[in-house]
Amino acid sequence: PTTTTTKMLQFSGEGRHSVVIGVAVVALLFVPDVQSIASKEDHVSPGFELIAAFDQVDYEWDETHVREEYIASGKFKVMNCVIAGVKVDKNENIYLTVPRWRSGVPATLNKLVPSTSGYTLQPFPSWNFNENELRNCQSMVIDSKNRMWLIDVGRENFFDPDTSLLINKLARVLVLDLDTLQLITTMTYTFPDDVVPKNNSFLNDIVLDETRGFAFFTSTWGDGLLVVYDYHNRRSWSYSGLSTQRDPTFDFVVNGVNYGSCASCVGASPVDGIALSATGNTLFFSIVGGAFLWSIPASVLRNPRTTIDDFNRAATFLWFKAGGSDGMLVNNNELFFGDINHSQLYHISLGGTDPMHLINATNEQMGLGINEEYFHWIDTFSTNPSNAQYIYFSTNRLDLFFNNTLDTVDKPNFRVWKFDTSVIANPQHRLSMRTLIAIVASCVVVVLLVITLFVLYKIGKSSSQSHGPETNTVLYSNDDSVDEDVDHSLTQKLI
Numbered sequence: 001p002t003t004t005t006t007k008m009l010q011f012s013g014e015g016r017h018s019v020v021i022g023v024a025v026v027a028l029l030f031v032p033d034v035q036s037i038a039s040k041e042d043h044v045s046p047g048f049e050l051i052a053a054f055d056q057v058d059y060e061w062d063e064t065h066v067r068e069e070y071i072a073s074g075k076f077k078v079m080n081c082v083i084a085g086v087k088v089d090k091n092e093n094i095y096l097t098v099p100r101w102r103s104g105v106p107a108t109l110n111k112l113v114p115s116t117s118g119y120t121l122q123p124f125p126s127w128n129f130n131e132n133e134l135r136n137c138q139s140m141v142i143d144s145k146n147r148m149w150l151i152d153v154g155r156e157n158f159f160d161p162d163t164s165l166l167i168n169k170l171a172r173v174l175v176l177d178l179d180t181l182q183l184i185t186t187m188t189y190t191f192p193d194d195v196v197p198k199n200n201s202f203l204n205d206i207v208l209d210e211t212r213g214f215a216f217f218t219s220t221w222g223d224g225l226l227v228v229y230d231y232h233n234r235r236s237w238s239y240s241g242l243s244t245q246r247d248p249t250f251d252f253v254v255n256g257v258n259y260g261s262c263a264s265c266v267g268a269s270p271v272d273g274i275a276l277s278a279t280g281n282t283l284f285f286s287i288v289g290g291a292f293l294w295s296i297p298a299s300v301l302r303n304p305r306t307t308i309d310d311f312n313r314a315a316t317f318l319w320f321k322a323g324g325s326d327g328m329l330v331n332n333n334e335l336f337f338g339d340i341n342h343s344q345l346y347h348i349s350l351g352g353t354d355p356m357h358l359i360n361a362t363n364e365q366m367g368l369g370i371n372e373e374y375f376h377w378i379d380t381f382s383t384n385p386s387n388a389q390y391i392y393f394s395t396n397r398l399d400l401f402f403n404n405t406l407d408t409v410d411k412p413n414f415r416v417w418k419f420d421t422s423v424i425a426n427p428q429h430r431l432s433m434r435t436l437i438a439i440v441a442s443c444v445v446v447v448l449l450v451i452t453l454f455v456l457y458k459i460g461k462s463s464s465q466s467h468g469p470e471t472n473t474v475l476y477s478n479d480d481s482v483d484e485d486v487d488h489s490l491t492q493k494l495i
Helices: 013-028 034-039 067-073 127-132 298-302 308-314 398-402 421-425 433-467
Strands: 008-011 048-054 086-088 094-097 109-115 118-123 137-142 147-152 172-177 203-209 214-219 225-230 235-239 271-276 282-287 292-297 316-320 328-331 334-339 344-349 365-370 378-383 390-395 414-420 472-475
Touching: 048 118, 086 137, 086 378, 086 390, 094 137, 118 127, 137 203, 147 203, 203 271, 214 271, 214 298, 225 271, 225 298, 282 298, 282 328, 292 298, 292 308, 298 308, 328 378, 328 390, 334 378, 334 390, 365 421, 414 421
Parallel strands: 271 328
Antiparallel strands: 008 472, 048 414, 086 094, 094 109, 109 118, 137 147, 147 172, 203 214, 214 225, 225 235, 271 282, 282 292, 292 316, 328 334, 334 344, 344 365, 378 390, 390 414
């Protein structure tokens, strides 16, 4: 019989196989990208509960504190207000800090309260306390006696473009009784300038060792500091070394945006996150501008005779995290931290009574949830004193704030999350419904692909029998070769 050759190609059985493979490659291109779908989903994985979300920071105003008047006078600048610290008390009240990094922050310590629009910030414990007593609260911690230990950075407006507004005061610790809402003035402590320099510091995070009477702090400025406060004897000291410094080779990338690695770039910050093991024997700490996770025996820090050389020798590199991180938390012997670069929550199961030496190949860095919108810059963590099964954390898109590109109108920038840690014991529950749908869809496409290949094979075989053993007729293909794409995955290795 006559074979039509216009826009067609005659080929042998070997050519038919090439076309079949080509069809297979094209079909595979339509298999859903599960990782992409999981990271850009419209909801989050099981275990996460959104408590509150804000486009912008706003307050509970009253007759003597009028919003319009504060805006007109410059006391309230919406673009300069961001949520950072979060803590939860025994009654599950949630407290948030709005640091005075720039001018125009009316209240720096607040309580999250319901409002007609959802939630708003109530200056805590009062407007007067925020305007006349507390200068700049970065973070805080609540002890077993329901007392809130407040970091008063001392310095204000050190990120304001108007350098004339910079205020340099000595850093302090203030202790507020949450039962009486009274400041315990006898516990107020001002750090000496040679421990936390008022012109060159940024007291950032705090953990308590109530058993031994110590508080540990990070200072996220310059080369960074670990600060030790012996509150029984009211004395303090600090250390700085390689482990507290940022990584100068680390490109700070957030959701695909590369801010670079220069000293003045967004995210080029030294030590920030800090966490204490359940026994109080090990202190964990990490930097923002880098992927290093460090630990040190707390006994080394508690000893006022420890030298800088002693400190540097005792600091132990533990892990390369997935990216830079902000706050950290130990809860139920799990170490939690955020991956700022990929908008993900991570944890490491510590295990044992001395976890500093027990992080090994069996202790994996596990991702618990990833979402470029909802987990954009995980900042601070909190335990739940009334139920250790839950933790809380804040997110705040700080890279956009520091890059002056934060949109306070169209989408939420600040969120408070609650996470059920029991999910860790049931890893199969970590996948969200949308991710599961993507996996099922992938399987369906593969099944359809197999059926398609089978049908093509049958058609080809039938055609071969009809037209003879030498030739077959199929639609023309411009390329009968196949390029194989190899997916290289990055693996985390223990150093």
